[in-house]
Amino acid sequence: MLRLAMTTNSETFERVRGPLADRGIAVDHVQAKERALRVSGGSADSEEFAGFDAGFVYPSRLMEGAVVAARLSVPWVNDREAVLTSRNKAGVLAALDAAGLPTPRTAMVSNPVDEAAVTEAVEPFSYPVVVKPNSATRGVGVATASDLDSLLGVVDYLNLVHDYRATGDKSYLIQEFLPDARDYRAMVVDGAYVGAVERELPPDAVEEGRWKHNVHRGAEATGVDLPDRARELVERTAEVLGIDYLGVDLLETDGRLVVNETNARPTVDAVTKYEPDFYDRLAGLIERTAAGEN
Template sequence: MLDLAVTTRAETFERMADPLAARDIAVGHVDTSERAVSLTDDPFDDYDVGFVYPSRIMEGGVADALLDVPWVNDREAILRSRNKADVLARLGRAGVPVPETVMVSNPAGESELVAAFEQVGPPVVVKPNSTTRGVGVTTARDLDSFLGVADYLDLVHDYRATGDRSFLVQEYLPDARDYRAMVVDGEYVGAVERRLPTAARERGRWKHNVHRGAEAEGVDLSGELRELAERTAEVLDVPYLGVDLLATEDRAVVNETNARPTIDSATKYEDGFWDDLARLIRATCDRSRTA
């Protein structure tokens, strides 16, 4: 039996425990945040491998040092995926289609902001460079509104302890279908389409994040979209990756990626999903032992 350390107690932990136990992988929880952790008396049990590096990088460093295990997605994979601008730059350079996007490194002068807005063209999506779950993402339909959003970001970023001060100005694709494709060890293993309920759309809601009220339904993606998701994981070199795709009638783009994706109900994935995930976990452990 292989012992797997998982640093979340959310849906993913609950959904993976039984399927992986049936494949001789015992799932255990490692609590790394919102607690006091002794640095001299190891508070953690022994594990063979970690699922994905903890979300809080500073606390993750402590857990990494004390656990001393290989991670399915290591620190570099988490940092790379979390940096939205880095992801889009790497993908665009590799020929993977992405939305028209400009990164603004705050503080930036008004002329730079105007140029960014005009390059993308209204309406634009404004999003922090390193948040998740749609936090802080908004739209601006005219230049004054956009400059007002930038003013608010300046106020927030005036706090010296703020880390990432950059934000993205991105084209808005209002009619695009929103998919989360899952890739395990380079292979597409399933996808969901995220849709807002009709009532939410009628109230003007537009974000398709599940944590914002959208519903995730299993879908059978086209071969083109499957290849796009696999190509994304290859370019970023992330073994376990959620790839967010926006698809309109005439194009498809990679919008974001998530190296700590939630596992939805297994009925939404291809047959063999849990076998593929178990193989990746074992391969991660084996590579560490032979290194």
């Protein structure tokens, strides 16, 4: 039986264990953070990292990930490069735009800059605009600004964070706001669309003025059947980025369908929300990765 190392023990871990075991893949958790990791000078914990054939996917914390990857010494479904590629929101949008795929109008600001540079960057936009960190997840730090003064106020807080010398990513995005957009997370496995969910906030949250449709912020994910043009768009997105296992976030409003973000460490939802061959394709990708065919 093929043995797969998974560095998360959250929803995805619990959901995939049974279906993958049915397909000859044993999934075990390897803790990659919030612990002490032996780097050198002995092998007291070597048994913990032994016997794996592949990893799924590279750890979210890249420093710890380098140690865990060295100890495991296995190929990964979505390696460090894939995770880094997807995490860079501006880089993703630039690559997709260059390939002719639809994305929201976006500008990246790299600190430190003065207010004049921010003012110039936002000139092509209409308010409100979205301001977001370039590499955060789960909607963390994302805000809207209704005018230049409020935008500069949000930027002031980002400047405080970026002023800290240990902050690695000192960039952020200014993006057009798409009101009342439907929010989808589509999944691509090994080049093929395998299902999607629509993420929706409850009506009372919308009435209160909330607009971030992140599941981790209270939205509900419902399985949906996306049309061919959306399926083709997400498959093309994965192809352009060169990522085998990818969550693609789509926004749809006023006849527009755009790629908003991607996630190379997407949460797996309930199997009922995906195509019937979801786990067959996922198992096939893991087997090919373990065999060194990626």
